[in-house]
Amino acid sequence: MTTREEMIEAARATTTRFIRLSELADPMTKFMLDYWTLKKGDRPMPALADLNLADFARYAPKILIVQVDRDPFELTFRLVGEDVIANFGFNPKGRSLLSLNEELPGLGTLLHEFFKWVVTARRAVGAGGTQDLVDRSYNNYEAIYLPLSSDGEHVDRIIAATVYYSNTGATERWTTTSLPHAMPRVP
DSSP, rough: OHHHHHHHHTTTTTTTTEEEEGGSSSSSHHHHHHHHHHHHHTSSSGGGGGGGGGGGGGGGEEEEEEETTTTTEEEEEEEEEEEHHHHHHSOOOTGGGGGGGGTTTTTHHHHHHHHHHHHHHHHHHEEEOOOOOSSSSOOOEEEEEHHHHESSOOOOEEEEEEEOOOTSSSOOEEEEOOOOOOOOOOO
């Protein structure tokens, strides 16, 4: 059986960690958290129908939405921004997260387990660190993962927004998904 540490190494998530939501630094991740918080109001989380994609269209290339199905449990890419596609090196829209293992060994399993944990946690999660997804030099990143629920109780979508920064000092920003190095256990 593959350990979490072996999955992290295989996915090249080298120094990934949780970020306290109050410590998010990038304007995009902060905006997305504020928007999600506004839309959820006093509920645990908003529904996808509560969001107006035009409100954050400028961030669309950096966003992905994952559909959460139960019985059986499955996670599927539903919306994938252009920067996300560029960083994966292919378009995963319509595919399960686990299917990423075909092109990026280890990453699909790692993302599946992390998004499964977000479903269980039912709260916004920040992450950041480094990851060398497709052998690029811009692998520092900050991300926000935001659960959505159409019934107010069960997570049925997760919207993720990630910005990548160049390690070479350039101001290029790229997106993809990643996950915390110290990922909590999923029940």
